[in-house]
Amino acid sequence: MNARLQSWLGDQIQTLKDQNLYKVPKILETAAGGRVRMNGKEVVNLASNNYLGLANHPNVVAAAHEAIDRWGVGAGAVRWIGGTMSVHEELEERLAKFKHTEAVLVFTGGFTANSGTIPAVVTDKDVIISDELNHASIIDGVRLSAAKYKKSEGYVYPHKDMEALEKILQNTQSFEKRMIITDGVFSMDGDIAPLPTIVELAEKYDAFVMVDDAHASGVLGKNGAGSTSHFNLYGRVDIQLGTLSKALGVVGGYIAGSAVLKDWLINRGRPYLFSTAHPPMVAAALIAALDVMENDPEPMRRLWDNTRWWKAALNEAGFDTMGSETPITPVYVGDEGKAQEMERALWEEGVYALAIVFPTVGRGKARIRTMPSAAHTQADLEFALQAFKRVRDRLS
Known part of the structure; x- marks a missing residue:
């Protein structure tokens, strides 16, 4: 392969790493749901667009x-x-x-x-x-x-x-x-x-x-x-x-x-x-x-019940959900490096929620994007909430 191209690509990837913008996808090993196994680990999945749980209905x-x-x-x-x-x-x-x-x-x-x-x-x-x-x-x-x-x-x-x-x-x-x-x-x-x-x-x-x-x-x-x-x-x-x-x-x-x-x-x-x-x-x-x-109105009812609970619980705990009106619930962080660090810490706690950074959002407007769905149980969301609190306290 062309050496100049490979060198350029390597430099670009290193720049992404230096700017805390580099991403590596995790591997989903089960059907999409509220709890899944990724990279060999069971986690509460707050990153899926499977709003109504229909992917495996x-x-x-x-x-x-x-x-x-x-x-x-x-x-x-x-x-x-x-x-x-x-x-x-x-x-x-x-x-x-x-x-x-x-x-x-x-x-x-x-x-x-x-x-x-x-x-x-x-x-x-x-x-x-x-x-x-x-x-x-x-x-x-x-x-x-x-x-x-x-x-x-x-x-x-x-x-x-x-x-x-x-x-x-x-x-x-x-x-x-x-x-x-x-x-x-x-x-x-x-x-x-x-x-x-x-x-x-x-x-x-x-x-x-x-x-x-x-x-x-x-x-x-x-x-x-x-x-x-x-x-x-x-x-x-x-x-x-x-x-x-x-x-x-x-x-x-x-x-x-x-x-x-x-x-x-x-x-x-x-x-x-x-x-x-x-x-x-x-x-x-x-x-x-x-x-x-x-x-069947039940999936949409569960989606919105979970959404309302999740937003209220995050706001009561002092997190900034940026005025979200729908299941898409960002938790504002600001700094890209802090957001990436928070994503890693949540993963360690058993919660998969992605840091969204530039260029997906503006520089300095990084957030953790969470997605409650009809596939989540109350226990899943309670578990995730406590993980968010522990990570926040640990990372100040």
């Missing part, structure tokens, strides 16, 4: 097994070439009904849904107006587009600042199309976008709205239908992104909207055009997960 697992017996383990092709199976069509129809939209198009992931959709719906005559704390997949999708988008040019508004958003809309009326894009739930802070105001401003200034509901799916709205349902904004959000890998427990992402939007993305959404279709067992498992979400 018996109905979901059974549906995947049945699909393997019927269709095998692979679709065999990109969807437009010949990889679209009836189970893929059924999943999209179910999701469209669930989201109260005309149509849904499924992508292999939420990241690819953003990176495929954003460049496909704007041109060099358009502008994208974005919240400064939007997810990395939104940022990368925006960068792939030909539209104007740069913060330095005034097209990124401070987090949830609606006055700033309105000023940008007033100053961009010469563009052909203007797209406002926001997370529904912000993935590192756990707060909810002011979607009603965003929609009202978009309607006032003839812009359109895209909302990334990755962390609202299965968490907010009727049966977990997301932030549009939560705010009763049916029919007023032009493009909705949802994820299939968090609350639904499997893998993938989708775009919900109009039938003509779906038709356009089938023809011009590059990740859709050039990615092999999901294995049929994935689609079948997702349909089963939707069945659970729509017909």
